[in-house]
Amino acid sequence: MxxxxxxxxxSTRPRRTPAPAWLVMLLVCAGQFxxxxxxxxxxxxxxxxxxxxxxxxxxxxxxxxxYVITFAGFMLLGGRAADLFGRKRIFVLGLALFTVASVxxxxxxxxxxxxxxxxxxxxxxxxxxxxxLTILTTSFPAGPARTRAIxxxxxxxxxxxxxxxxxxxxxxQFLSWRWVLLINVPVGALVLAGAxxxxxxxxxxxxxxxxxxxxxxxxxxxxxxxxxxxxxETHGWTSGSALLPLGAGLxxxxxxxxxxxxxKAPLMPLGLFRLxxxxxxxxxxxxxxxxxxSMWYFLSLYAQNVLSYSPLQxxxxxxxxxxxxxxxxxxxxxxxxxxxxxxxxxxxxVISAGGMVWQGTMDAHGTYVGxxxxxxxxxxxxxxxxxxxxxxxxxxxxxxxxxxxxxGLINTSRQMGGALGLSVLSTVATSRIEDGHGPAAxxxxxxxxxxVGSALLLGSIVLMVIALPRSRPExxxxxxxxxxxxxxxxxxxxxxxxxxxxxxxxxxxxxxxxGVGDRRTDITND
Numbered sequence: 047m048x049x050x051x052x053x054x055x056x057s058t059r060p061r062r063t064p065a066p067a068w069l070v071m072l073l074v075c076a077g078q079f080x081x082x083x084x085x086x087x088x089x090x091x092x093x094x095x096x097x098x099x100x101x102x103x104x105x106x107x108x109x110x111x112x113y114v115i116t117f118a119g120f121m122l123l124g125g126r127a128a129d130l131f132g133r134k135r136i137f138v139l140g141l142a143l144f145t146v147a148s149v150x151x152x153x154x155x156x157x158x159x160x161x162x163x164x165x166x167x168x169x170x171x172x173x174x175x176x177x178x179l180t181i182l183t184t185s186f187p188a189g190p191a192r193t194r195a196i197x198x199x200x201x202x203x204x205x206x207x208x209x210x211x212x213x214x215x216x217x218x219q220f221l222s223w224r225w226v227l228l229i230n231v232p233v234g235a236l237v238l239a240g241a242x243x244x245x246x247x248x249x250x251x252x253x254x255x256x257x258x259x260x261x262x263x264x265x266x267x268x269x270x271x272x273x274x275x276x277x278x279e280t281h282g283w284t285s286g287s288a289l290l291p292l293g294a295g296l297x298x299x300x301x302x303x304x305x306x307x308x309x310k311a312p313l314m315p316l317g318l319f320r321l322x323x324x325x326x327x328x329x330x331x332x333x334x335x336x337x338x339x340s341m342w343y344f345l346s347l348y349a350q351n352v353l354s355y356s357p358l359q360x361x362x363x364x365x366x367x368x369x370x371x372x373x374x375x376x377x378x379x380x381x382x383x384x385x386x387x388x389x390x391x392x393x394x395x396v397i398s399a400g401g402m403v404w405q406g407t408m409d410a411h412g413t414y415v416g417x418x419x420x421x422x423x424x425x426x427x428x429x430x431x432x433x434x435x436x437x438x439x440x441x442x443x444x445x446x447x448x449x450x451x452x453x454g455l456i457n458t459s460r461q462m463g464g465a466l467g468l469s470v471l472s473t474v475a476t477s478r479i480e481d482g483h484g485p486a487a488x489x490x491x492x493x494x495x496x497x498v499g500s501a502l503l504l505g506s507i508v509l510m511v512i513a514l515p516r517s518r519p520e521x522x523x524x525x526x527x528x529x530x531x532x533x534x535x536x537x538x539x540x541x542x543x544x545x546x547x548x549x550x551x552x553x554x555x556x557x558x559x560x561g562v563g564d565r566r567t568d569i570t571n572d
Contacts, residue, residue: 069244070185071195075202076237077141078178080230081171082202084113084144086210087217087226089346090361094223099157104276107472110343111272111465112161116168117175118461119265122313122454123257125176133181134247138238140174143167145234152228163227176454181245211342211368215361260313263302268462270295272469314455324452326513327440330391331456332463333506334436337499338398338429339464340471341422342367344492345405349418352410352485352492363418367426374430387435387442388514394435395507398428402500408493410485433460439514467502471495 088095088109096106128136144167151163179199186195217225274292277285306312319325342364349355349363374394381390401424408417437456472495479491 073237073240074178074181075199077174079202079206081175082206083210086207087214089342090211090214090357091218091223091226092346093350094218101157104476105157107468108161111468112164113168114461114465115269116165116265117172118458120169120172120261123261124173128177128180132247133177134245136173137177138241140170141234141238144170145231148227148230152224211364212361215358218357257309257313259305263298267295267298267302272465275469276473323515324440327436328455328459330506330509331436332459333502335460335463336467337503340468341425344495348492352489367422370423370426371430374427375434378431378434382435387438391432391435392510394428394431398425399500399503401425402496406493406497408489410489471499474498
């Protein structure tokens, strides 16, 4: 039987008047907007960051990976911390850390300072993101009010992802690359002040342990492996400079598995991976993330370094891509009703792989329509169509009490796969670029990265075909048990991140049964 959610407990501090619902919504959604925006806003500013700080081609990928690795490693921990220590307190702590790190990144004078700031930003985002949704679900009563709140929260997340390229282009073009980070400071300060004054504290009554060692180990192991992969381009696979961090990373990851196997409240319960739906969906999502995540990174470099786009032109040129991801994620639930989750996941990955193969043909004389718009729309639309059904298969195969955790694992797998994929693909691109000179060499390197990415995505497709359990199209609304009031329990921390498709992130905290109306696909394991 899943644990019963504890009602929000009012803070012991006196307050003159209760916060209106619209203000709670505004504060929480603003925090989520910053987290999602910061994943994509730096991509357009990367060439300016490189020239401003003297970053190498390989060093540039750490601006993205430092954020992604820590965000993925600490995200599940952040959800549990919110339930244990208080959602408001963790929201304020995460946002404060995120804002202070944004100051440090915007004022950085050396590459290591910017990378360090992005690392701290990732930790702050991992703490902040799960708290945003749990505050909503404890501030709004179950029913239409909560459904509207979650829908608004989802739309804001989608908007943040879609606006990242344009916002980054405008700030870099008219101010400086530093403002893609400094813009977080005034917004963060206002939201912090509002959160301290108006948000109500709530937490779980039952104490739970935090698996801090698990979060540190998985983050450190992933970072070491990524660093080792990057070192192979300069020193080769057989050099100590590459083998030492790779070996150390694998040892740390093995230690993480050992800790999780013995922990009373593990960050990642290994027993869940005995479920075919969970293990296969996470593996497929990790491979897909390794291929798809780097799309924006290399497109931004290609547009500015090869086609000589300004930051603003690059940001505007990516708007159709962002809208395609949103479109794919929005129509995916309806298509799942007719095709089934497994079929749709495979179809979406095939569409995205086709776009990657097309994108891999880029050269120094590419055009916007033929080299950026056409393949980009295919890659983005396919990504949106793939994420939702894979997450649905994973969560539908788990017990109701575990669905929030499984949702979080899916998003963590995507982020971790993306981080490792970016390390591999940037290393591959750099090796090709260094063999030549000028825009042609750059285009050849970026194109090779997309070709290797399409191979990774092909591996994900094969895994989906072989390992994902079969799914049946969902029943119509009047046939579902929910229509008669028999609604299934849902994980309280379940959320949909619209910037990369409806990928759910669970806080692994307390559970609720609110009947938000989330669609479910029936899974058969034979």
